[in-house]
Amino acid sequence: MATLMNDVQKWTWFARVAGVPLWTHIHASMSVSRSASTTNLHASARSSAAAASSTPTSPPLSHGQAVLVPTEDHLPPSIPRPLFTTASASAENTPSSPARTSRGRPAEASQHGARGASPTPPTTSTVHPSLDDLPALDEYITSEPSNLLQILPDLINVLERFCLDNPDTCQDVWSRLKVTLEWIERRKATIAMSLPAKPDRPTSPACAPFPQEWNNVHNQVIHDDYAYLNQKDNSQVLDYIDRENAYSSKMLANTKPLQKLLYKEFVSRIDEAEGSASVIMSDGYEYYTKKIPGEEYRVHSRRNPETGVEEVYLNENELANSPAFADASFFHLGFAKHSHDMKLVAYGVDLSGNERNSVSFINLETKETLMDRLEGVYEDLEFSNDSSCVYYTLLDEHERAYQLKRHLIGSDVATDQVLYHEEDEMFFLTMTKSCNGEYIILNSSAQVTSESRYISANAKDLPVVLIPRKENIQYTVENHDSWWYILTNDDAKNKWMFRVPALDKMDPKPCSWEEWYEHRETVIEHRDFVLIEDYQLRRNHLVVFERSNCLQNIRIIDLTAPGFSAYHYVGFGEMVYSLWPGSVNEEVADLSKTALYDTNILRFTYTSFVQPKQVVDYNMDTKSMTVVHEERVNGDVPYDPSVYASRRLFATGSDGTTVPISLVYRRDLLGSNMNPPVPNPCLLHSYGAYGACTNPIFSTSRLSLLDRGFVYAIAHVRGGAEMGNAWYEEGKLWKKPNTFNDFVSTAEYLCKEGYTSPSKLAIYGRSAGGLLIGASVNMRPELFRSALTEVPFVDVINTMFDTSIPWVSFEYEEWGNPTNYDIYECMKSYCPYTNVNGERLARNEYPHMLIVGGLNDPRVAFFEPLKWVAKMRGERRKWRKILEKQGSRLPGSPLRNHSSMRVEEDSLGEFRAGTTPGVSIVSGVGRTPSWAGSVMDSPVVANSNFNVNGLDGSRMTEERMILLRINDAGHGGTSGTYSYLEDLALEYAFLIYTLGAPMRPIFPGFKMSEGPSLLQGTYSGPAATLYGLHEHASAMRPQVVDGVADSDGKEYEAIDRDTRSSDEESLSNDRRLSSCNYNSNKKRKGGGNVGDVEETEYRSRGNRGDRGQSRLYQWLANWF
Structure with a gap:
């Protein structure tokens, strides 16, 4: 087949x-x-x-x-x-x-023919005649x-x-x-x-280098051959993007049947009619959102509980396909905010992926759209309590929220009053409403310093500073009747909490931290091993979300008791889990905060690697829980959590530091439990920046990996805050290399313990996590089989020197300012773009790589992954010529000329180099390819204390693929539930294919035969597959021959970096930017796994502007 x-x-x-x-x-x-x-x-x-x-x-x-x-x-x-x-x-x-259209796809000129208006290819679907x-x-x-x-x-x-x-x-x-x-x-x-002597395979794109040199502030000469690729309006740069996208599509064309199988699995599991948890508001209506089967986006509704009549007040699908937005290349509903009287709703739409929202207003009584329209709005907007005006923040040319404005409903937008202007470019504005709804709170935050202002939601006042900013001190505030509750890191890495009387109760009013402390009342003391992540207030309770030793906890304090002495913790039975305040859906979570303030109910979301997400209402007085909503897992095979297991492991870092690892796997497919042991394919994921925590959450899509024998692992490396803020500080600035060393140590540990081996280990990270992947690949390329990274921050030095790039000044406190010589030398040591190793690329020691970028990404510019790939290709070509002149035999080829490698392929993944027998992905049986064997795969080695660093036998010698996909969306990617699942199917297919994992899932009833190098299936009876077929499922196997060789192009196609486009050409390029896609009219909401876990809809009010969605909560870094 x-x-x-x-x-x-x-x-x-x-x-x-x-x-x-x-x-x-x-x-x-x-x-x-x-x-x-x-x-x-x-x-x-x-x-x-x-x-x-x-x-x-x-x-x-x-x-x-x-x-x-x-x-x-x-x-x-x-x-x-x-x-x-x-x-x-x-x-x-x-x-x-x-309804199935969606926007923001990679360009592929070869697929669509002429650019511009291109035909829409059929979208993958499980529906057939x-x-x-x-x-x-x-x-x-x-x-x-x-x-x-x-x-x-x-x-x-x-x-x-x-x-x-x-x-x-x-x-x-x-x-x-x-x-x-x-x-x-x-x-x-x-x-x-018929083994062809020269296989018909595409030639990898060539990008001509244009050497540029300049002296930096340290009087060192900087060389950059691909700096000109930042010219977004240069048609030849766009042509190069098209060629990279087309090449990636051709190289992965043989996996299309596998992609279809994966897509069908994904869709079969999700609840396509899933509704969110609901909340009853002051108008008596029950508010919620839901999916519609076959539709890309959600529908926002309310229901009268007495009559049961449902009203749809906002249909994102109709909005996306309305005349006003139908031609946009991207669609994302940034937010939906309700007025206090529940008569108006304001919603923001991002039409390019740059996080600039166009805001409209709907009258819920008349269903009419008001004439008011706000442009360039960030994702913060709040109504006054009398519903007469809204407060909103604007973005500047560097995508920094810098102004707070007030708009009177029905007035001319040009007359909107500027209430605050943040002059310091290192500070970023965020805004929220207090839990009791009395105040609008404006936070001005840098990476390590913050300042809060407040405005009465009942009057049209100007912002008042609560506590003036002080270098290296961060704080957040909440109002509770006549008290301000303040959480700060002042002289406390893991934060502590105090409260002070409201300013109108104080005389004189304090103006400094020292004066504030004279009026303070300590609520929670600082603790060395407990990090306070977040908190909420109710009328009679204070809810504190804590983290200790990588585990999250909820602390409930009774405010009616004296001295904050009456408190208890909410307990959880699992050892690897995640929780966060409110529900997953941001709109409902925002409404719940207001609706539940006067109650004794805490609403939070709980999940783990094996537990689908549950929205829980916890009675803080009776200490009872009610699950008000649970993620439904569909599929022809019922989901059984007992089939899977999760655990927490600890690796020893290169400096002796203990690094936590969370992992999940199928119990019956764990190779280390077999006799003899066999390593599993493994996907190792991490982030390690901004103090963000990568938490274990449930994913219906991830089941497709686990059911193919994968072990999925998260490395909680330094740079995150899983072990407290000290853990974070040990992985930033000049200590950043600790992050990469920890990641490499966790990979080595998983190999030593027999969970996987270098020939079966894939790694994944996005945004700042992409930096982690790039640095690790340069450090230890032979340790990984394949690498997948999205919107990777890889050109650290050039980016941090260029203050015209959005977010650069804001990022100095995270990465450091390269004008500091020590910081600069540290950056040079790990920057992926700077440290590309052409010789090791030529010797095929790097892993297979799939790299994804966004043309309109405001956080990691599209040219960072583009330059990275261009440089890797160029350095590999250069070093191959050097090695050939030296008479070296290039690995992966029987001859010095790698292009003469003979490859036979079948479309579902069976490849044989020369005449070496391979293993079919379809059948899962066959002889292990001679090249694929590795000392690392030996059961003896896998369970012994070998030295990974010195094990030369772990190097792979076959041709490595370097694939790049650039879409025309922003930092979160394209939008739409089904189009996202199509993208995910491609990425999973890449991982499955390069690791040699089974094409089809393995279901209970399958038995492993004993064999040292190959797992073959023996059956006591038929095992039902996901699709209801009574047939023998494919066996998991440790080896498979790799795919079509990544042939290098021999001719450079020059790109004139000095080209200045005419007005006509610029117009043409603008059209191309809107049609730069694989499947035209594909959209995807930014920030994560929308079709699967929906946790991307939850946004935090944190002040760290990381290279992920700005308001994504810390654990959303693990969306994959």
Whole structure:
């Protein structure tokens, strides 16, 4: 099957060989078997089934769900079962529906032909025509032959049912199937005999270097051959992006069937009609959001609990496809804020990915959109309590929120009053409303210093400074009646809390920290090993979210008791879990904060690697919990958390520091428990910056990796705050190399303990986590098999020297200012772009790499990953020429000229270098390729105290892929639930393919045979796959030969860095920026895994502006 799909244009689906006659035979037989005496009965049964499916009490269909008509319950045992058919839930679920459009995709000129208005290719979908409609089915597969994979499960089910109900026809069925099977065997034999001397594979893009030199402040000469790639409006730069995108698509084309399988798994598990937790507001309505099957975005609704009537007040799908936004290349609803009287809602829309929102207002009583329109707004907006005005923050040209304005509803925007202007470019404004709704709180924050102001929400005052800023002191404030509660790090790394009377209660008013302390009352003392992450106030309770030794806790303090002495902790049974305030949905969480203030209810979200997210209402008086919403895990195979296990491990760092690791795996597929032990494929993820914590959360998509034998691990390295703020400070500024050393140590530990091996280890990080991946790859390229990174911050030195780039000044406290010589030397030691090793690239010691960037990213500019890839390709070519002149034999090739490497491939991932036998991803059995063996994979070595640093045998010698995808979205990527899942399917396919993991999931019932180098399947009975097929699932195996060699282009295509575009060319480029996509009109909301975990909708009020979404909570760094 694998080999067949790569020749899809020459091979039509098997029905054309034997299937159509077989299908005709089945239909004819079914017709004959239906006697006249049963015809009316069947008609009645079909009518009953149709009526039942149309009743309001019928459960809604999920996207692509099969409709079985009629059900067996309608038929007596003596009546032959009719042919089951599959139908889509509704017309809008079809791939061509406008509701399925989404924007922000990578450019691929070769796919679309001429640039600009390009045809929309069919979107991957689990919905297919009914099996009864042969013409439609034929067109469906002819248009995209790999769509056959979508209907194979239903074909098998139909054949099985037909043969069971008509045993006398089995011989006829077999005679027709036999023809197809014989053709498959002939085709396989033909392909096996034709090993091409020069495989037809794409040539990697070449980017001409233009050497540029300048002296920095340290009088050192800086060389940068690819600095000109920052010219976003240069059409030739865009051409290079197009060629990189097209090359990546071609190199991963053989994984398309695997991508379709993964996508189908993803969609089958998510609840496509999922609704958020709801909250009842002062107007008596219950507010919530929900998904619509087949739609990319959410719907915002309210319901009258008495009548049950639902009102939709904001449909993101209609908005995205409205005339005002239909032509935009990106769509993301930044926020939805309600007025205090619940009569108005303000929503912000980002149409480019640069986080600048266009704000509109809706009257919930009349459903009319007001004339007011605010532009360039950041994601902070609050209503006054009389609903007459809104407060909002604006972004400057460097994407920094720098102004607070007040807009009177119904007035001219040009007359909006500027209430505060932050002059210091190192400070960034954020805004929120106090828990009791009395004040608008404006925070002005740098990385290590902050200052808070407040405005009464009941009057149109000017902001008042609460405590003046003081260098290296951060604080956050909340109001509780006549008290201000203040959390600060003043002389306390892990923070402490005190309270002071409100200013109008004090005479004289303090103006310094020292004067404030004279009025303070300590609430929580500083503790060396307990970090206070967040807090909330209720009328009678203070809720504190803490972290100690990598574990989160909730502390409840009774404010009615004297001296804050009455408190208790909320306990949790798991050792690896995550929790955060409120619900996942930001709009509902914001409403809940107001609605629950006068109650004794705390709402929080709990999840773990194995526990789907639960929204919990906790009664702080009775200490009882109620789960008000739980993430539903769908799928043909019911989710069983007992099948999976999570644990916390501790590795020893290079300096003796103990580094925590969280991991999850399938119990029955853990290779170290087998005899003899066998290493698993592993994905190691980390972030390690800004004091952000990478927390273990549940992911329905991740199950596709775990069910293929993956171990998923998170390295809690220094630079995060999992072990407190001291842990964070040990991984920043001149101590930043600790982050990378910790990550390498965790990778070595997982190999030593037998969880994985270098030939099966993939690593992942995004944004600042991409810096971690790039630095680690340069340090120890032989330790990793593949690397996946998104929007990576990799050109550290050049970026930090350029203050015209957004966020640079703000970032000095995190990375340091390179004008400081010690900081500069430290940056030089780890900067991924600076330290590209061309010789090791030429020797194929680097891992396979898939790098993703965003053309409109305001946090990590698109040219950082672009320059990085261009430099890696250029350095590899240069060093290959050097090594060839020296007479060195290049690894991965039987000859010095690597381009003569003979490769045979089949479309589902079976590759053989030369004549070396390979292992099929489809069957999961075969001989281990000779090149793929590694000393690291030996069960003896894997369980011994070997020296990873000195183990030269772990180096891989086959050709390495370097792939780049640039989309036209922002830092969070493209938008839309289904389009996101398509992107994720591609990334997972890359990981599965490069690690040689099984193409198909392995389900309980599978047994491993004993073997030192290969896991093969033996079965005591059939194991049901995710798609309901009773067949033998693919076995997990430790090795697979790699894919098509990454051939280097020989000719440079020069790009004139000095080109100055004409007005006409600029216009053309603007059009290209809006059409720079793989699938046109694809959008994705920024910030994470929207189709899976939805935790990206939760944004924090923290003051750290990291290279992730600005308001994403700390644990959202682990969205993957």
